[in-house]
Amino acid sequence: MGSGGNIADLLLLLPVFLLSISLHEYAHAWAATKLGDPTPRALGRLTVNPRAHLDPLGTIMFIAGFLFYGFLFGWAKPVPVNHFNFRHPRRDFALVAISGPGSNFMQALGWYLLWLAFSFALPDSFPLRVPLIFLCQLGVEINIILCCFNLIPIPPLDGSRLLAWMLPPRQAAAIDGLERYGMIILMVLIFTGIFAKFYFPLFHAVISLFPGFGR
Secondary structure, three states: OOOOHHHHHHHHHHHHHHHHHHHHHHHHHHHHHHOOOHHHHHHOOOOHHHHOOOOOHHHHHHHHHHHHHHHOOOOOOOOOOOOHHOOHHHHHHHHHHHHHHHHHHHHHHHHHHHHHHHHHHOOOOOOHHHHHHHHHHHHHHHHHHHHHHHHHHOOOOOOHHHHHHHHHHHHHHHHHHHHHHHEEEEEOOHHHEEEEEHHHHHHHHHHHHOOOOOO
C-alpha cells in the first residue's frame, strides 16, 4: 500500500477491518459454545458487534500503522475460553482456534466473489464502480492477511493451538508455556524480519487460490 495511507482510504479500510476482526472473534466464540463452553456467551462475546471485540491499542496500532507506514497490523481482544468445558480439550481447543482464520478465509472468498461481480458486471461509466472494486480488494486483502497471520504457530496466535494439538502432550505443554512471552517473541520476530520468512510464503500460497485477483 505504499509508504503511508491517506484518510480517504482509511475511511473504507476501517469498517472492513472492524467487520473482519469481529467475525473472526465471533467464530471463536461460536465454535467454543458449540463445543460445550458457555464462557464466551456469559462474557458477551457471542456477538458480531465490534464493541464487544475491539482492543483499543490494537485499533490505534492499525490506524497509525496504515496512516504513517502503509502496513496493516492490529488485533482484537481474544475470546476467553475454558478448555475444561470441552469433551476433548486438546482437539476442541484447536478447533476453536482454527475457526478464527477459517472465518477470515470465508470472508475473503465472499469479498472476492463480489470483486469479480463488480469488475465484470458493472460498466466503466457506473459512478461507484471504482470505490466498490477497491472496497472488495480491501476485504480480500485484509482477511487473507488476518488468516495467514493467525495461522503462524507462535503463541498466542491461533496456529500455535493447532500445532499444540498435533504434538505429543509434553511438547504441546512447552508450546503453551511460551504464551506468557508470546507477544514479546512475536514483536522480536517481526522487527528482525524472521517472521516475514514464514508469513509471506503462506500469504502468497493463500492468495494464489483467488484467480485473477490483484491490485
